[in-house]
Amino acid sequence: MSTENAANLAVVTGASTGIGFALAREFVERGFDVIAAAEEPEIHNAAADLSGSGRHVTAVQVDLATADGVESLARAVQEEGQAADAVALNAGVGVNGRFDQTSLEDQLNLVDLNVRSTVHLARLLLPAMVARGEGRVLITSSIAAVAPGPYHSTYAASKAFVHSFAEGIREELKETGVTVTSLMPGPTETEFFARAEMEDTKIGQMDDKDDPASVARDGVEALIAGRASVVAGSFTNRVQAEVGTHLPDALANPLLARMTKPQD
Template sequence: MDSHTDAPLALVTGASTGIGRALARQFVDHGFDVVVVAEEDRIHDVARELESSGRRVVPVLADLRTSGGVNSTWAAVDAVGARLEAVALNAGVGVSGRFDQIPLQDDLGLIDLNVRSTVHLAKLATRVMVPAGRGRVLITSSIAAVAPGPFQATYAASKAFVHSFAEGLRRDLRDTGVTVTSMMPGPTDTEFFARADMEDTRLGQMKDKDDPETVAKEGFEAMMAGRSSVVPGSFKNRLQAEIGTHLPDALATPLLARLTKPRD
């Protein structure tokens, strides 16, 4: 395959599984070349799968919790030599349990990945997009952003941060031709709950989680339409997001704790 194409370029982080993998598929299906990033070797398998579309796919194995991982990711984007039209900042992780019992390095690693890498890559991307007068930024938040997060305090706070960040960044860039969209999924059928050690919670054991392909499709469409935010998936997600936005925290917190508390 010719390494140089006239196709627009997209960057997708957290692309080895779940929503990120499905987002990468959306991009190639819509004519984008993609740089796909994850900290797992299977990102190379994802790249080979996506290349069947005929698009150029560049896999990057990087730990985005570190500045070195962010910088190597950006070096790969630069090396493609194509115009960067879109970024989907989707990499993230959860941790579960009572805050004082969670290892400190787990919480700090979550903040480094969910928050710092998002800000760092958004800074790099917008400094390219704004001078070009065009670009799309999709940031994966969560409906967890709209209410306190008992037994996932750091995770919920990180998603509140990136949602607020996306909204503020959108206003900053209003007249530049660059749009920013916050995607706020609900419970989705991915590896998230196993990785976050939430399989013994009511939330983790839910049977009707959303399909990541549906979530990615709706997120991609919202990004391309330049929408400010989207709650993809089921109507229940939109209802929960609406309730969480308006219900006083004193009422929302005990209700959420029933879903997120590890079972004895």
């Protein structure tokens, strides 16, 4: 994949703010045209902002937590008349609180967006990339994927799912010319904590969260290089990912709960 070719096309979900917007900007700065998708109306402002660089940026406002939304986005990609060169499956939400006390609707919406839409959209877009024999896929997981997630249990489980999914289909596609990379950020300065109602948690109140632009840069560089995964952002994230991978869950659980438990 040549990043100098003006015809290169990237698809980015969850692109209105945060890491998704930063990913879209990173692609634009590398000469890609971009299809930027999100549920919020702000996606149109984001696309207009990114279009100022001279690249063609198309806003697609869809609810990817629904099958109709996923299929609408896939049709928008097909209407471009070419397979995407890069796809960043980044859309996601969190839900904070004790599981039995949180909204079932919110939890199931999280599963639909974080998990179901990732699988659905990948299945719709990958065949064209495989048929062409070239392409790059980036799936936003999290360092939360490698350890238990008390007080955001469904979110952590969803990120474990997409990380495992990325690793699995990467192996399946290794002879096709299409690579799959798992992006694993740590706490990042985005609207995620407010939307997940985690502003009153220790992790939500951290002052040294990562810059989404730095996370996006790490992610796109890993995608272009065809790497299996990247723990993005600070060195602390890499340490935490290693600890989470190797520390027994019985020890990790109470340590992580202190960071994610809502304050009384």
